[in-house]
Amino acid sequence: MADHPHRLTPYALSGPALLFYGLLLGVPLLSTLLLSLRAFDAGEATRTGLSLTHYLAILSDPYFHAIFARTFMLSATVALLCVLIGTPEAYILSRMRAPWRSLFLIATLGPFLISVVVRTLGWAVLLGGQGVLSTVLQALGLADGPVSLLYTMPGMIIALVHVLVPFVVISVWVSLQNCDPDVERAGASLGASEAMIFRRLVLPQIVPGIVSGSVIAFSLAATAFATPSIIGGRRLKVVATAVYDAFFGTLDWSTGATLAILLLLANLLIVMSYHRLVDRRHRARHRVPTAALQEVSP
């Protein structure tokens, strides 16, 4: 083999992956974009040029406003709950002893081991009017009649949080692994209580993990399809189910494509500005001026 690999070698090596993604992600994405920009003539359905007609139509329609608002409300709530549940969960997991830690970690990752349809149908069984939740509430005298969380926001939120919490747990876990365990001991030696150690010393160090975990949870919730379509149904449409309906229900492909592109853009915008906001507050302390590295001799 030559001392210097050929200039094209890196491209050749990444070629299969590039081809794979190009064909399966780039091409559909591009055709969706073109579809959304196609001026649609109801009479002929032929290409008559590019226009923003569909975007203007959706952006001015209160029906779609409601769907977008619902989608991002749902995603924000799910992301917030995932953080509130996942962060303490990761902290507790990281402090567990050897055999229990891996057992509970596997249990946390449990939702990933089950097919999305089976898992969601499972929630439908639990949350329905004849379901376990309803029966228990009635037996305890907490409800007068059957209680169904099917086709409700709380039902969707519960099912989505269930599957998205592991993402927050994993990313917070990684942040915790990077923390010096002696920092907590140092805090204790300086007189801090357990609560103060967590709030003042641990939490600020795992903010990057919480941020990336919540970004993943948010964007996966915003684009989730199976859970909203089974638990939310037609009554609580989100953008992903609206896209599906446009493509396969009303056969209005252009509207479906436009919705899909708008969802992608809104998601990108929210995630990027959120990242930038948190990043700016955190970057200052990791900047290393070269002069500081020179020892001030005693």
Add this chain to the structure above:
Amino acid sequence: MAFLELLALTRRYAGTVAVHELSLSVERGEFVSLLGPSGCGKTTTLQMIAGFVAPSAGTIRLAGRDLSSVKANARGLGIVFQSYALFPHMTVAENVAFGLETRRIARVERTRRVARTLELVRLDALGDRYPAQLSGGQRQRVALARALVIEPPVLLLDEPLSNLDAKLRDDMQGELRRIQRTVGTTTIMVTHDQAEAMALSDRVAVMHRGRLEQAGAPLEVYEHPATAFVADFLGKTNLIDGQANLGTNGTATLIAAGQRFPMLDRPAADGPVRVSLRPEKIELIPDPTAAPVDSSAITGTVRARTYGGDHWLYDVDTLLGAIRVRCATGTAAEGHRVGLRWHAGDLRIVEKHVHG
């Protein structure tokens, strides 16, 4: 009564004993080092004093008060961790102020004490920096300032200088001594570096396999090692096995390899002993035939010599085995016959009743 007392302190882990019935008294203002190789139990001892590890048996008393039921965050001890464990998201000043915040000390007083402590460790110009922007030596000072600002009754140092390079370690060693003398805080330092322990401490406690081998002033421990382990761990030494023979007029003789060597150190009775002879106590005579015949002298052949800058180390094969000699000049080369001579007072008995 001593200020800090460790009484028969024991820590067992599944199947092994990390610390075995360790008793040590530390006076107020004293600087004591726990010295030993890794795994000797010195760090476990420190962690028991700090309250991070619960003793399996024994007591720790501080100013007469039993610390057993006192949690780590209520002991009020200052600790400098080996990794420094600075809070990466806080500035230097915030790091130092943390222990005062937990004590609910008013802002004005807090600022004043932080400034005074940063001045003590000569970091007053860097209060606004973050730990990531500091050098190793500066971080070490922040850790020290953070531990000292709470005015702890006892300062615990866990291998405080081990993360610094050699030159910086020397400087920081001087700094550490200056600061400790200034504030006068009772200090316990864990280290595996015997030179560091001897340079800094009022007393050195040598530990081996969870037991305290000997505690005493550096000079005493070095010159009068109580055990073969202490003699060998503190600097290098030659260990010679032989037979001790008590004379009638208060003298003693070591019989080894068929030769008799006078000894000032007297065992209680005749019998097998192990004797320590420091390499720097031995005089190397390049021409053994020219030397006066002396009962304290033997001859040997130079097997190897090593140049150490300000000294030479010789390995000399003799009837007593390989003897290491340290001297200022390198006059004898490999293969030369040389004479070795020492004072009768330099033979120190470190073990009695040696078998085999």
